[in-house]
Amino acid sequence: MNRGLPAVAIVGRPNVGKSTFFNRIIGERLAIVEDVPGVTRDRNFALTDWAGRKFYAIDTGGLDTDTEDPMAVAVRDQVLAAFKEADLIVFVVDGKVGPAPVDYRIAELLRKAELPVLLVVNKVDRLPLDLAHHEFWEMGLGEPLPVSSISGKGSGDILDAIVERLPPVPVEPANENDLYIAVIGKPNVGKSSFVNRLLNEDRMLVSNVPGTTRDSIDTPFLYHGKNLVFIDTAGLRRQAKIEPGLEYYSALRSERSIERADVCLLLIDSTEEPHVQDLKIAEKAWHAGRSLIIVANKWDLVEKETNSAKEYVEKMRGRAPTLRHVPVMFTSALTGQRVHNVLDLVLEVAEERNKRISTHEVTEVVRELATRQPPPHYRGMPVKFLYATQADTSPPTFVLFANYPKAIEEGYTRYIQNQMREHWPFQGTPIRLRLRGRREEK
Numbered sequence: 001m002n003r004g005l006p007a008v009a010i011v012g013r014p015n016v017g018k019s020t021f022f023n024r025i026i027g028e029r030l031a032i033v034e035d036v037p038g039v040t041r042d043r044n045f046a047l048t049d050w051a052g053r054k055f056y057a058i059d060t061g062g063l064d065t066d067t068e069d070p071m072a073v074a075v076r077d078q079v080l081a082a083f084k085e086a087d088l089i090v091f092v093v094d095g096k097v098g099p100a101p102v103d104y105r106i107a108e109l110l111r112k113a114e115l116p117v118l119l120v121v122n123k124v125d126r127l128p129l130d131l132a133h134h135e136f137w138e139m140g141l142g143e144p145l146p147v148s149s150i151s152g153k154g155s156g157d158i159l160d161a162i163v164e165r166l167p168p169v170p171v172e173p174a175n176e177n178d179l180y181i182a183v184i185g186k187p188n189v190g191k192s193s194f195v196n197r198l199l200n201e202d203r204m205l206v207s208n209v210p211g212t213t214r215d216s217i218d219t220p221f222l223y224h225g226k227n228l229v230f231i232d233t234a235g236l237r238r239q240a241k242i243e244p245g246l247e248y249y250s251a252l253r254s255e256r257s258i259e260r261a262d263v264c265l266l267l268i269d270s271t272e273e274p275h276v277q278d279l280k281i282a283e284k285a286w287h288a289g290r291s292l293i294i295v296a297n298k299w300d301l302v303e304k305e306t307n308s309a310k311e312y313v314e315k316m317r318g319r320a321p322t323l324r325h326v327p328v329m330f331t332s333a334l335t336g337q338r339v340h341n342v343l344d345l346v347l348e349v350a351e352e353r354n355k356r357i358s359t360h361e362v363t364e365v366v367r368e369l370a371t372r373q374p375p376p377h378y379r380g381m382p383v384k385f386l387y388a389t390q391a392d393t394s395p396p397t398f399v400l401f402a403n404y405p406k407a408i409e410e411g412y413t414r415y416i417q418n419q420m421r422e423h424w425p426f427q428g429t430p431i432r433l434r435l436r437g438r439r440e441e442k
């Protein structure tokens with residue numbers, strides 16, 4: 001099973017210091033912590049790494065647990081959601097207060113989990129003299145590990161323990177020709193409807209490869225002889241069950257899917273203005289080197305005038321210039337309108353993504369561009385391109401060799417990059433440019 005980089009969920013009752021611990025392990029001193037239970041957090045997950053292993057840390061705090069019995073709903077939901085979405089659970093308790101009745105109830109849930117659980121006793125501020133953590137052996141969750149999240153004492157040992165318990169780095173079955181597709185976007189835009197519409201209609205075409213069992217998380221799908229693999233379809237379908245207040249799991253899922261994708265389908269709701277969250281996800285996919293298609297869904301609900309689609313696209317690109325090279329398709333997962341056309345577009349974009357241009361042609365184009373608009377001189381010397389080559393595909397990566405590579409500024413490389421697209425559009429795909437000096441040639 002491969003859902004992308006592993007995720008570690010930090011659970012526990014309010015006020016034990018989950019958020020402080022979260023900030024500590026993602027390496028930021030200033031926690032957004034207040035002495036009020038249930039303060040809303042800025043963000044709920046962050047990518048971090050320790051001893052060379054990358055993982056997501058999830059702060060499940062920030063729930064409004066104003067009720068008399070904090071276990072009532074919120075904490076329980078939080079723990080159950082973590083079971084579905086995480087690879088490891090860190091259960092934080094309060095060493096100053098000692099075991100609380102709610103802790104026993106959480107522990108009971110956790111003992112049933114099929115996931116590894118780490119019991120962390122926070123607020124043990126006077127290590128090694130403090131022995132408060134030993135009281136928590138009776139939780140029945142193994143060795144309680146002490147930490148003082150405020151000072152950071154003990155956090156290294158806990159990070160070691162976390163990394164030890166992460167699942168092994170998964171090896172993607174090496175089939176170079178498989179095309180990995182991530183369907184990403186905010187909750188409620190129609191991601192699971194879209195995927196269901198695509199995959200259920202052509203049930204017969206779902207290929208029968210090993211691992212396509214009921215509980216496999218991806219869905220392979222044969223289309224025009226190409227094996228498309230839809231990433232984490234299990235997660236998309238599960239999404240409907242995400243409780244209010246836990247929507248950040250949807251963002252986390254998008255991020256984890258982007259890591260594994262060749263092409264991302266960013267679904268947005270065309271009845272609404274593009275949301276800043278949509279644009280953030282788009283940027284993330286683009287900067288991660290993924291190809292991107294925007295699927296403006298729920299088009300059946302939009303009152304159409306002659307130019308509504310065009311205007312919609314222009315408005316969106318005005319807000320996020322990166323999207324200039326990203327195709328947009330208007331669909332309805334409800335009626336099925338253009339849902340399959342998206343697949344045709346995926347194949348086109350994938351072809352562009354893998355396109356290779358000859359060194360001769362690249363050199364020619366770059367020289368021509370430099371002649372038309374030469375780079376500024378460097379200490380009175382003209383800056384020249386010796387030659388240029390496409391070093392890689394997926395995403396297309398070009399290396400430009402110049403006499404003074406360090407003198408070439410970002411504005412100029414952007415000019416080259418944009419002009420290159422006039423020759424080779426690389427629809428929906430980011431292009432990377434690197435500059436090298438003549439001595440660095442291989």
Ligand code: GDP
Nearest residue numbers: 014015016017018019020033061123148149150
């Ligand atoms: P959460 O509700 O579980 O996320 O808890 P917070 O991170 O918001 O912390 C609750 C309170 O505990 C805050 O006042 C923190 O300053 C305090 N706190 C967190 N970690 C420690 C610690 O290691 N030692 C001490 N003494 N206080 C802590």
Ligand code: GDP
Nearest residue numbers: 187188189190191192193297298299332333334
């Ligand atoms: P997800 O959270 O992004 O997976 O969104 P869902 O697929 O669960 O859809 C959210 C809601 O929008 C559901 O009520 C769907 O029936 C509805 N919906 C999804 N796609 C469309 C569409 O193209 N047109 C209309 N009218 N409704 C849609």
